[in-house]
Each structure stands twice: as C-alpha cells, then as structure tokens.
Amino acid sequence: MKSKFSLFTSIFLISAYTAQASDQSTRDDLISVYGTHSSYDISNNSSNSYGLAYDTEKLKLSIAGASGLFATSALYKFDPMRDRQWFVKVGGNYTHQDFSTVKLTALGATLATGYMVQDDIYVEAGGSITKHDDTTNLANERIKIASTHAVKRFETSMGTVDTAIGFNRIYRNISDENFYIGTLNYYPVDNARLGFGYAYSNNSISNNFTVDYGYLHTNHTRNLTTDMTTTTIGVQFAFSDITDFASYKMPTNIKRHISE
Secondary structure, three states: HHHHHHHHHHHHHHHHHHHHHHOOOOOOEEEEEEEEEEEOOOOOEEEEEEEEEEOOOOOOEEEEOOEEEHHHHHHHHOOOOOOOOEEEEEEEEEEEOOOOEEEEEEEEEEEEEEEEEOOOOEEEEEEEEEEEEEOOOOOEEEEEEEEEEEEEEEOOEEEEEEEEEEEEEEEEOOOOOOEEEEEEEOOOOEEEEEEEEEEOOEEEEEEEEEEEOOEEEEEEEEOOOOOOOEEEEEEEEEEEOOOOOOOOOOOOOOOOOOOO
C-alpha cells in the first residue's frame, strides 16, 4: 500500500506541475489538504480518511487514504477549438479498500463533452463506466452511467449565483435506475462560496452543503436513505508555483468557470 501511495503521489505532483504552466483560468489555482469523517447511523460505525487535492479549471487531481483505503482520481478538461465554447473532459479513478473478510477494488473512466450556449449557459453530456471487483466474487460488476446537465449563471449586484440540474441513468446488473441532481452555488464575493445540492433516486435521497471562505474548505453530505453522513474539513491555498511554498497564499478568487 505504501508503494502505491508513493507512486500515485509522484504522478500527482508531476501532472500538477506540468498542467499549471498552460492553465490560464482567471480563478486561483488551488491545492488543499483535508480530513473526512464518515459515519453510519444504522450500524453505528465511523471512519476517518485524509486527502490531498489539486484544483484548477483544466485539471483536477485527488489522493485520499486511511487504514485499509486508497483512492485517487483525475479529471482533465480541454478546449479543442481554443474558442472557449466547446469543451471535452476525460478522467479516471481507482479505489482499493480492505475489510476484515473481503477486499474491494473499483476502476473507472469518464468521458464528457460540453458547450457554452452563451456566456452564462452551459450544457454537457457524457458517461462513465466503473468495474467493481471483490475477493468473494459476489459483487463483481460493471456500472455504466449516462449523464447530462445544464448550468445557468446569474450575475447580480449581490454576487454570482450558479444553478444546475442534472439527469443520470445508471445501468447495473440487478436493475437500472434514474438519478436526478440539483445544485446551487452562491459567491457573495470572489473568495467565498455557499453551496447546496440535492440528489434523488428511487433508492437514495441525499443533501449536500459546501462552505468555502479564504483558506477554509468544508463539505457536508447526508444520505437520508442510508443515514450515512460525510463531513470534510480542510485548508486550501492559492499558488503560482506548486513547487514553491513561498508562492502559497490565501485564495482571493475561487469562483469556478461555468463549465467546471
């Protein structure tokens, strides 16, 4: 597990350093460290994990780990026509988790494309596939997701408001499922964000709350169906050179591009 963590950390830093030179987004490039606490009210179990995230408009990387857990993900967005209208996103993720009687792994890939209908409206469609394996051979399956969403931005005298709606179709071995998502992000100033999300399917309902301000990053999700709660608290830094700690400072503009 330690060797895997070292390998992915090296890839993480090399990719981040390479991407920063070509990232011309107006918002801050961010790097954050955080801790996540997850609790399950039904079984009265809880766990903690810790992570590192690199967040720019073009490239998003994350590594998280805990006892018996390793997870990493990457998402790259590029502009094929260089016109800031048509975007393509490609990504992947990997998770390995050890339990007392079973080992679970998941390997996934994502592909999506989006278009700026106008400066304040963005639409996107894509899909993902995740291969799940476990040592008991009881839960081996491929989960496919087809997704689409639209974002509308409102610029007001009291700040920026982003509203989004999304629809996912999830294909599983046992049965298929529709998943509906709605989000609202409010930026009263450029270095603060208040976010709310709601997700619904026949088998799951959850709420999500986000508060970012300067160095502070927090996120809280509660699944009303499973009584699972996840809370993340971390610190985030803006930087001009990821290898130079002297360039790290408090973020002054965390407002995401509408296509993110």
